[in-house]
Amino acid sequence: MCDKFVLYLWQIYGFLLILQLFHTFFVKENQKYLNRFHVVLDALVIYCSFCLSYYIRYICPLFKDIFPRFGYWRQLWQYQGILLVLIPVYLILYAKFNLYKPKRFQNRTSEYANLIKANSIGMVFFFIYIIFMKIPHVSRSLQLMFYVLSMLLTIAERAAIRYALERTRRKGFNLKHVVVIGFSAAAEAYIDRIKSNPQWG
Numbered sequence: 422m423c424d425k426f427v428l429y430l431w432q433i434y435g436f437l438l439i440l441q442l443f444h445t446f447f448v449k450e451n452q453k454y455l456n457r458f459h460v461v462l463d464a465l466v467i468y469c470s471f472c473l474s475y476y477i478r479y480i481c482p483l484f485k486d487i488f489p490r491f492g493y494w495r496q497l498w499q500y501q502g503i504l505l506v507l508i509p510v511y512l513i514l515y516a517k518f519n520l521y522k523p524k525r526f527q528n529r530t531s532e533y534a535n536l537i538k539a540n541s542i543g544m545v546f547f548f549i550y551i552i553f554m555k556i557p558h559v560s561r562s563l564q565l566m567f568y569v570l571s572m573l574l575t576i577a578e579r580a581a582i583r584y585a586l587e588r589t590r591r592k593g594f595n596l597k598h599v600v601v602i603g604f605s606a607a608a609e610a611y612i613d614r615i616k617s618n619p620q621w622g
Contacts, residue, residue: 470571478563514539544568
């Protein structure tokens with residue numbers, strides 16, 4: 422019993438050590454690697470949002486009365502070609518709406534507003550792509566559910582990332598140090614602006 426407890430403590434210590442290395446290497450030293458990780462995470466969230474939408478629409482027994490399942494519907498693997506087009510479009514839209522810029526330069530409201538805009542345009546592209554390519558048997562309820570879930574999950578993902586980054590800053594990581602030489606009205610305004618935006622780190 423004691424050996425298992427010691428092993429459990431070592432596992433916790435190893436996990437904390439990995440987090441520490443992540444903070445030091447990825448967040449403090451290599452912002453570009455963090456951005457790449459963010460892009461991959463966004464792609465996974467979009468893909469999982471679609472899979473969850475498909476599960477709710479066609480498989481989950483709790484929703485069988487809400488979404489009648491009769492006739493023919495496409496299998497999940499038959500949507501992979503659509504997702505290969507849709508996911509890159511979403512990621513490009515996220516980049517165009519500055520969603521991969523450092524979070525210290527944008528507040529929550531602007532980030533979530535840009536996310537809603539990007540997802541809405543992505544959904545319009547989804548509708549147009551289905552019609553233009555004449556892809557049959559794509560449920561409108563599935564598309565709507567994907568729009569809602571992708572919105573909620575990407576917002577939750579970014580809220581979690583922002584929370585994690587804020588915690589690292591409180592621990593002294595991922596901070597930018599600024600030295601203001603001299604004093605003037607412009608310098609005072611600059612200092613006040615920094616103090617009024619603690620999310621900049």
